[in-house]
Amino acid sequence: xxxxxxxxxxxxxxxxxxxxxxxxxxxxxxxxxxxxxxxxxxxxxxxxxxxxxxxxxxxxxxxxxxxxxxxxxxxxxxxxxxxxxxxxxxxxxxxxxxxxxxxxxxxxxxxxxxxxxxxxxxxxxxxxxxxxxxxxxxxxxxxxxxxxxxxxxxxxxxxxxxxxxxxxxxxxxxxxxxxxxxxxxxxxxxxxxxxxxxxxxxxxxxxxxxxxxxxxxxxxxxxxxxxxxxxxxxxxxxxxxxxxxxxxxxxxxxxxxxxxxxxxxxxxxxxxxxxxxxxxxxxxxxxxxxxxxxxxxxx
Amino acid sequence: xxxxxxxxxxxxxxxxxxxxxxxxxxxxxxxxxxxxxxxxxxxxxxxxxxxxxxxxxxxxxxxxxxxxxxxxxxxxxxxxxxxxxxxxxxxxxxxxxxxxxxxxxxxxxxxxxxxxxxxxxxxxxxxxxxxxxxxxxxxxxxxxxxxxxxxxxxxxxxxxxxxxxxxxxxxxxxxxxxxxxxxxxxxxxxxxxxxxxxxxxxxxxxxxxxxxxxxxxxxxxxxxxxxxxxxx
Numbered sequence: 334x335x336x337x338x339x340x341x342x343x344x345x346x347x348x349x350x351x352x353x354x355x356x357x358x359x360x361x362x363x364x365x366x367x368x369x370x371x372x373x374x375x376x377x378x379x380x381x382x383x384x385x386x387x388x389x390x391x392x393x394x395x396x397x398x399x400x401x402x403x404x405x406x407x408x409x410x411x412x413x414x415x416x417x418x419x420x421x422x423x424x425x426x427x428x429x430x431x432x433x434x435x436x437x438x439x440x441x442x443x444x445x446x447x448x449x450x451x452x453x454x455x456x457x458x459x460x461x462x463x464x465x466x467x468x469x470x471x472x473x474x475x476x477x478x479x480x481x482x483x484x485x486x487x488x489x490x491x492x493x494x495x496x497x498x499x500x501x502x503x504x505x506x507x508x509x510x511x512x513x514x515x516x517x518x519x520x521x522x523x524x525x526x527x528x529x530x531x532x533x534x535x536x537x538x539x540x541x542x543x544x545x546x547x548x549x550x551x552x553x554x555x556x557x558x559x560x561x562x563x564x565x566x567x568x569x570x571x572x573x574x575x576x577x578x579x580x581x582x583x584x585x586x587x588x589x590x591x592x593x594x595x596x597x598x599x600x601x602x603x604x605x606x607x608x609x610x611x612x613x614x615x616x617x618x619x620x621x622x623x624x625x626x627x628x629x630x631x632x
Numbered sequence: 633x634x635x636x637x638x639x640x641x642x643x644x645x646x647x648x649x650x651x652x653x654x655x656x657x658x659x660x661x662x663x664x665x666x667x668x669x670x671x672x673x674x675x676x677x678x679x680x681x682x683x684x685x686x687x688x689x690x691x692x693x694x695x696x697x698x699x700x701x702x703x704x705x706x707x708x709x710x711x712x713x714x715x716x717x718x719x720x721x722x723x724x725x726x727x728x729x730x731x732x733x734x735x736x737x738x739x740x741x742x743x744x745x746x747x748x749x750x751x752x753x754x755x756x757x758x759x760x761x762x763x764x765x766x767x768x769x770x771x772x773x774x775x776x777x778x779x780x781x782x783x784x785x786x787x788x789x790x791x792x793x794x795x796x797x798x799x800x801x802x803x804x805x806x807x808x809x810x811x812x813x814x815x816x817x818x819x820x821x822x823x824x825x826x827x828x829x830x831x832x833x834x835x836x837x838x839x840x841x842x843x844x845x846x847x848x849x850x851x852x853x854x855x856x857x858x859x860x861x862x863x864x
Contacts, residue, residue, distance in 0.1 A: 359864035360857070369853050370802055374788055386861065416842065416854040420861025427862070442753055444786050447776045449802050449851055451753050452815040452841060455761035456854075459839050462734045462762075482723075484757050490727035505723040505754065511713045513784065520715040531719045542721050568731055570694055570739075576728055577688055583720055584680060591716035 335550045338476040339500055343402035344385055346436050349551035350474065350558055351389035351398060358387035360417060368411050370446045379405045382413040386421040391434065392559045397425045400436035403479035409443030410485060415453025422460035425469055432470035432562050433461075435492070440507070441483015454484035461491050466568065470494070472561040474554050475543075476501045480532070494561035496545040496554060497534035499613040503543065504532035526609060530593035535608055535616045539597050540583065541624030548613050579624065600624065633769055635673050635705055638748045641824040655682060656705055657689045662828065668693045671705025671759070678755035679712030683725040686759065690732040694739060701742040701832055704733070704759045706766075710777075711754025730758030737764060737837060744831045746820070747772045747807065764837040765817040767827060768807040774816070775805040801850050812850025814841040 338346055347356060360366045362380035371378045383405035389398050399421055401408040410418075418435075425433050442450040465471045471492040475481045480502035481489050489495055489503065497503060508522035508531075521527060530536055538546035545560070547553035566572065586599040597605035601621035608616060633641075635656055639649050647660030649669050654676035658669050670689045676682060693700055711722060737743050745760025747768040753776045760766040768774065776782070779797055783790035793803065801809035810816040817840075820827030842858055845851030 359861050366857060366860070373796070373800070374792070376788075412851060412854050413857055416857035417861055419842070419854075420858040423858060424862050442776050444777060444782050445788070447782070447803050448774070448809060448813060448815065449854075451757065451774075451776050452761075452810075452813055452845070452851070453854065455757055455815070456839060456841055458730060458757070459734075459762060462731070466734075466738060484753065486723035487726045487730065487758060490724045491731060503723065504718050505711050505726065506713050506718065508715075508718075510781075510785070511715060511718070513781075514713040519713075520718070531715060536719075537721070540721060542724050568735055570691065570735065573687075573728070573732055573735060574691055574695075576731075577684065577691060580680070580684055580721070580725055580728060581688075584684070587716070587720060589716070591714075591719055593719060596719065 338498060338549050338551045338554055339478045343400035343436060346551060347385060347398060347400040350555045351391050355390035356387055358385055366413055368413050374445055376445060382411060383408060384414045384417050386417045394431040394562055396432045396434055397421050397430045398434045401438045403438035403477045406443055407479050408439035410439060410450050410454050411443040411446035412449040412453055415457050418457045419460045422464050425464050426467055429469060432472055433464055434472045434558050436474045437481045437485055437489050438477025438479050439481055439485035441485050458488045458491060461488060465493060468565055470562055470565055472558055474558060475503050476549060476554060482507055493566045494564045495543045496547060496557040497537055497543040498547050498549040499534045500549050501534045502532040503537055530609060536593055538616060539602055539620055546613050546617055633748055642828055655685050667701045667703055669703045669705060673707050675707055675709045675750055677709050677712040679717040680720045680722050680725040683729045687729040687732040690736055694736050699740050702736055704745045704763055706745060706747045706751045706756055706760040707749035708751055708755025710752035726758045730762045733762045742832050747774055767818055767820050767831060768816045770819045770821050772807050773805040774807055774810050812848045814845030814848060814851055
């Protein structure tokens with residue numbers, strides 16, 4: 334039986350995705366580079382501040398890689414966590430690896446570091462876009478149990494390629510936050526089926542918001558990451574105009590229904606009602622042609 | 633200050649900025665040259681519609697007016713907290729907006745962010761924060777989340793966060809803290825036109841926020857960690 338990518342730790346996932354034994358970490362836990370902000374809150378720090386960054390090989394190619402640990406503060410981006418990612422991205426710009434691969438699992442800005450976290454996420458975003466603009470493949474693997482949300486959700490979609498598992502979630506605000514602001518009638522966070530068809534991997538695949546949909550298996554994430562090494566989507570005016578049209582069309586198709594089944598059907602997904610019950614391989618075949626190939630707004 | 637006041641101080645009567653609901657757009661003349669304005673007002677909650685609308689406006693400027701400076705006017709309560717927006721991919725709409733700002737920068741448009749009222753994380757992260765540099769008016773406020781909601785999510789005592797938000801730059805909403813942390817380059821105090829003029833003249837568009845945060849003492853660790861990763 335295969336392992337569950339979602340249930341692994343960040344470091345286990347990282348080791349399973351890259352070539353065996355090839356990961357070399359920068360600022361490893363032994364250097365104890367910790368958050369300067371948590372002590373005043375009485376919150377324990379982590380010796381890696383919840384993210385591992387370094388270089389590795391992927392199918393023999395040199396890559397830079399990062400993995401966020403959702404078990405530490407939900408993978409939230411604080412000052413040190415963000416700076417490690419920025420350092421890795423700036424180093425990629427300097428050293429030009431074949432790709433930067435991020436195993437993203439994050440609630441977004443680490444609220445315990447509020448302002449410093451917000452600036453940090455923004456710095457990560459700018460640095461990632463610099464790497465992408467330099468023609469280095471940028472790849473996000475989203476499969477952790479905590480999903481990829483908030484500022485990190487935005488950052489992830491700035492990459493050339495987003496890979497998700499069917500049980501992963503990629504969104505902006507968590508359902509609990511929306512429920513606490515606008516009530517369970519708006520978004521019932523305990524309705525798992527509703528949460529997944531609103532933010533889960535199958536939905537993001539069918540609408541073109543992720544570029545590869547895999548089962549919850551580290552070997553499949555590895556294979557998708559290898560495939561993404563050759564994927565470059567230059568961000569051009571034409572590409573962004575296409576993406577604008579795609580997103581606008583989606584709003585028009587939804588026409589206020591705010592219902593995943595309706596939206597899938599109107600996008601051209603056959604037997605939309607069956608989507609929650611079929612596996613990733615079957616869902617992959619159902620993506621309408623109109624969104625395929627446009628997944629990141631770039632031809 | 634409201635956006636009309638900002639526009640009047642920057643451009644006098646020489647502008648055609650129009651508010652349509654929470655959306656702001658238009659063109660003005662500044663020091664004899666056209667400048668495009670895109671932004672939000674009424675403490676807008678930025679959802680998919682408003683993110684896309686801003687993005688389209690920026691794409692139109694890139695297509696039809698190469699090199700024209702862009703001023704992003706920021707007033708937002710953050711991202712819209714609705715299930716519809718999540719279903720429609722608000723994270724992607726926001727990323728799209730940020731990528732449009734980024735494309736404008738790479739194609740040589742000076743892009744200036746100005747927080748003239750309030751900025752909360754989600755509505756801010758792909759506008760002012762991805763400009764060449766972000767500025768603010770002294771009375772503006774920038775924060776990640778309001779204290780009660782932050783207490784709920786972090787499970788930290790509200791009183792602790794409340795007291796930290798009075799004294800600690802990491803938690804306090806005042807824009808001066810963002811200047812100290814490097815997130816805001818400077819405040820436009822008094823002569824707004826002088827502020828915009830200086831911003832447009834600063835053509836070093838690299839991301840200086842971590843180093844400025846360290847120099848100014850508001851964010852002491854980030855720049856050092858970045859350097860250490862580069863040297864590791």
